[in-house]
Amino acid sequence: MPPDPARDGFLRLIEAKPDIGGRYVGLKRVGTNGGEGHFSLVFSATDRQTGRTVAIKVFRPDRLIETYRFQCFCREAILLEQLVGNANILEWLGARDEFVERVQSNTGIPFDLRFPYYVVELAATDAAEIIRSGQWKPERKLVAFRSMCKAVQRIHRRGIVHRDIKPSNFLLMSDGDVKLSDFGTARKIDGTESAILANYPAAPGDSRYTSPEMHALLHDDDPTLARQGDIFALGATLFELFSGVILGVQIFDASFAADLARAMGAVQKRDRRRVYLQFVQSLDAGHPLPSISAYVNDTPACIRGLVDNLYKSISTLDYQKRLCDFETIFLKIDQCLLVLRNEEKVRRWKQQKEQYRLNHASKFARRESKRIVNRLGASQ
């Protein structure tokens, strides 16, 4: 992160506070920068009431003028509150509130800084870090991915789309649970809530995990398309779990960009989908997704094809062909797990099958040669 003196100042200021709201004490920044967010700072603290270690997400006061970002922050807290009680979703632990700090300007004039915040459970690390460290074995990756899918399925059932699914937004709790976090770009698509802005200049979330139709901003007209976008990002996460490579970085080259630009060629908002659908098939056909097996990794040969098939079916570039049925996705994950856990048995079964085929072939050959010999004998 480039030097940000204001951020450092806020981090020090909050760490120096004895408590927040008289309830949260022992404030300490998470990581060296208080998290990776540009608009918020994350601290760990102890809840005096419960004795539990929690995470406090504080909105940077100098970014309050960016209304859209602040609205996203507020919406995140509201959504997390609505999602309380759902497994695999980061648990919301306290109401949204704010504290005020009086500071002095450079010219010596005192003024108040407003720090909105909310409290959630504290995570040990996130999936991005796990991927980089290479700690997880294939089986653990599949189990974690199952939890990730479960989390997305849960929010979709509640009429919420996340729109920023990626490994760093899946937090790993100290008990090993994987939980979905960072609902800053999430929104309800059940019609109860409208978008913060009518038109967005770019797709929400991390471009490296954004689906092509989200890049083309089709969700402006049809917010429900963001569901397919979440699924695409899940596929990209699975790809990264097994290959270490970010899918968007891999596929987004100049030729892909040129083809996508053609699909995004509509000038009028109402024409977007029509134009996009004209080009999406060639985009899909012209840019085959890379296979996990192409990367040197520890994925056992017995599940390479299965994992490949799973990620490719949920990250298909054409959203009309994308596998979006979670039950089928779970079935496929379970199939991978079954094969992996019974690798030795599967290997032996395959060997037996091959042996049977060979035996059968040689039996057939013997029978055939006997028949020919008999026929030759008869003719003589």
Added chain:
Amino acid sequence: MIITSNQKEQFIVSPPQFQLGPPGESPFEAIPTTSVTSLKGSFDFDWVDRPAELGISKVEGILEDIVERSRRDAERFPSSAQAHANYGLALMNCGKPNEAVAEFATALKLSPQHFMSLANLARISASQGRFDEAQRIYEQLSTAYPKELSPLVNLAYIFLRTRRIQEATEILNKAFQIDSEAVFPRYLMAISLLTLGKSHEAIRHLRFAARTEVRSPAIYQALGVAYVMADDVKSAVRSFKTALTLAPEMKDAVHALANVLLQQGHTNSLVELLAAYLERQPNDIAAREILSDAHSQLKQYSAARLQLTTALRQLQGDDEGDRKQKAKVLNNIGYCFDGQDDSETAAQWFNRSIAVDPTFDPVPYHNLARFYTRKRQFAQAWQILEKCTEIFPKSHTTPEVQAFVLSEENRFEEAIDLLYKELATGNASAGSYAELGWFLTDVRGDFEAAEKVLFEGVKRYPQFPGLVNNLAYVLLMHGRPIEARRILSSLQSTKELRLVDSVALTATWGLLHLWEGDIVAGRQYYKQAEMMAHESSDKNLPMIVRQKMHLELAKAFLRENKIDVAKSETLQGLSIKGGREFYEHDLTSLNKQLENNSSAH
């Protein structure tokens, strides 16, 4: 009947090109698209390194965001080689190879055998034409990762690219040992066999790959191209159609199928295919050009013009390639106007074509020179041809047009001298040989010299119909029907013939039958040629054919000593207006001879 100069304006058609894209499964392949160009019976191979086409404002922002986020990742995980490699890849895809190289180097410091970093470094080297360095890295990779296929496949590509086919084949055989079912090695093996002209073996490998990768349109596309090269058009069409079933918008397959249909003369099916395709992909200029070619072959000049003008509107760039393409389209629009008998407008378009890019091609100059020649404005025609020879001093088609202009000015001897000089360069076009043969036969009556020239021409261009026809004609004039039949039968395909050539060939077959003593068949062939000639835009052609038929029938009857019938034929021939001067002259002399004969009797 002899084939004279091509007096028709020319439609510029790029030779049929077939693109073979690699199956595109592995992210580390440095293998670009292969372009196969069909050039009159042979195939030219080229690797198409597609340059990064950035500058698309809408997606530029996305690419920059990808780079920026990957940079932050590399900062967040400074000790992760993978994070640096991801950042390097983002930079590479964003068209910043030098910065990418630095990032991959950082990754390699952290993990010296990092596969992705090494593979991408080699990819950058290959794309920049530093094949030695790429080869070194791939060799390092294949030693470090002996079970990995990708380094071997890329190594084979480097060998293929540097024309070391034997080494490429050896490496690919090693790759088959690692994974016999892998598609990429099969694909590359097929390419190497195709470059060696072993299309049937290539088909075997591609069919194997198609069995493994049943849903890969790229494999079926490659299979189609291999079938085209093996001259198995039916299977080629089937393969291209399969590729299109798997990927209905696959541009390369649509173009390939269209090219094959066009070559086969299935223009109606082609029009149907491309019209539907262009509804969905209106910006495909290449498809519009093929469609306009088909329309012009069907003499649907308005429809052809519509496609070309639409293409012209879509050609908005101003780089060299765009200008050349515009010049081509403008010339072809002119050709369509000419087809509609509006030669004045046609000339304006030829002029526009030259104005857009004077260095594009000699054809617009030739077309314009022909226009002025037809208008008897020889000074203008010579002016245009002078300009053409200045810009294209090495063009071997310009002397053909110059000779045509000279012949129209009745300066035949100069035309003969010019063509002899052209032949002496050793690079004369087939048309020049055919034209000189015509002048020597019909104008000078020097059959021996004509035979020598035409034999030399047929030796160089054995499948050029004009030459084959003219040589057969000269041999028949010498009374050598056996050799003439052998020469005429050597022409393998008559599917792509111009109408004028078809008329002349049919007439020459008629002449052959007359020399073989089969007068009925000979007359039938001539009649057929005359019917075909009615389709031609040259209104005198049917008259010329009929005139020639009577002349040759008269000669045939004379050989059989049937003086009266021969005389009747000469009189019928002489009654024709608008025929060819030489034939009229021959008919008059024959008539005199017949009259002398009958008076002697």
